[in-house]
Amino acid sequence: MRDATLPLSRLALFLLPLLTLPACASTEVPLGQSSFAEYRQQTLAWLQQNRTFQTDDHAAELEWNAPREWRPVGVVKRGILLVHGLGDSPWSFNDVGQALADQGFLVRTVLLPGHGSKPSDMLDVTLKQWQQVVREQTLILRREVPTVYLGGFSTGANLVLDYAYAHADVAGLVLFSPAFRPENTYAWVTQYIGWFRPWLAKPDDGVRPMQTPVRYLNVPTNGFAQFYRSALLAQDRIQERPYDKPVFVAITQHDSVLDTAYVLDTFNARFSHPDSRLIWYGDQPANAAQSPRVLVRTDYLPEFRIAQFSHMGLLFSPENPLYGQDGRQRICWNGQEAADMQKCLKGDAVWYSDWGHREPGKVFARLTFNPYFQWQMGVMMGVLQSAH
Structure with missing residues (x-):
């Protein structure tokens, strides 16, 4: 402390x-x-x-x-609004935001209602509130720069995709782990059970911590319900028509949150701009999914003690002070036995993975950094440059 x-x-x-x-x-974050x-x-x-x-x-x-802003040096001609995911915070874009500002972008983040304070503030939040803050801050950014891009992580990717489909003047999209379709096939149930089961995991179970300095570790049922509705919204948009602006996507094959095969198929079939790129961290996709626009990197890196990449780890540099290789915020609640979690909390040597991965004789923490971060940012900038 x-x-x-x-x-x-x-x-x-x-x-x-x-x-x-x-x-x-007020218990509601101010908007308007x-x-x-x-x-x-x-x-x-x-x-x-x-x-x-x-x-x-x-x-x-x-x-x-x-909410945070990064202002570049010189005359600003391009801006990008970045939207975090469920349970997260603007800190999600600490490294991405700086990288974009270094390339001349005016970068801003938002705080989605229900976030940043305490998990119980999400008990009554609505998808419309999340859409409102994206709409308001995009319009404000548009008044200040001639060219506007949108970016999002997970649920935030769903929200910016929805806005971009309805507003042709958005120049392009940056999507990290876009949650177009949840991996859990029972996620739809959360829309109907919140009134009698407000928490899927009890907030006072004495095992699961509620939050960290930068994110929630437990979210009310209603939060998952709004996340699921944002996924349905994204799916509806994708089915409307192909999206012809440049899109950058980064996903990992081993993602416990989203259906990555669906994201890959969507990219190939619906994101039609020739300069769009998708980075796939994992095994080589099936032949039908391979394309010059899809770039593959392995997510098994034993030199970093990484067994597989995680949903959240794509966003952060290994040098990040909280989430990096030597960061201060190790996420030990990772779906493993309590004894292994305690070893992790005590500072024992760990391997890194996505939620729920286990191997005999190894203790796993959540992977919160991306060894390919600098390369990934270079690919992203190539996509954004093509929007001119």
Whole structure:
């Protein structure tokens, strides 16, 4: 835990947003702002009042969970709005955002309603609220730059795909682990059981931690229901017509959350721009799925003690201070036996994988970094450059 004493610059981060906070704190994140600066300020104030902090460094947690902006040097001609996934936060794009800004993009992230504070704030959130923040901040970004792209991770990828299909002036898409179709065939049930089973995993079971400084580890049933509805929305859009703008996709074969074969087939059949690219981390796809637009890299890297890639790990550099190879945030809750989880928590040597992977004699933590990160960003920039 860090020293609770804050330097003046961080103390200001606490106090300034409170000037605009209503006397009674709302359980809903504020929306409807006219500028990104106003949106960020009001969201910081809301987080200050509603967040369950996980460390003594409240200022750092506020920064990690609040909407963020990266401004490039010089005249800005291109901008991109990045949308995180279910249970995650704007921290998801800490490394991707900087890489894009280094290439001249004005980069912004959003905080989806129900996120960033505490998991119970997702008990009543709706897909429409998530769509609203994407719509509002895309329109604000469009007023400031002539060319706008959208990017998303998992559920966020569904949301930006939906918006892009309805707005032809979106120049292209960046999609990390897009959750077009859930891997769990029973996900549809979550839409109907929330009223009598608000949590799939009890929040007070004494085993599963609720959240970390940058993400939730337990989500209400309603959160999964809205995620599933976003997937249906994406599927409906994909069936409407092919999408002819440049699209970058990164997925891993061994993904416990989404149907990666469906994503690969969708890319080949529906994302028609010749400069679109999909990175597939895993085994070589079947012949029918192979294409010059599909780039394959193995996800078994024993030199990094990586057995397979994970849903969330594609977004982060090995140098990331929290999630990197030597990062401070190891995710030990990974679907293994309690004894192995305790070994992981104690700092024992681990291997890395997606959720639920097991091998005899090995302890697994969630893989939270991508050894191919720099190469991946180069492929992504090639796709975005083709949109001109």
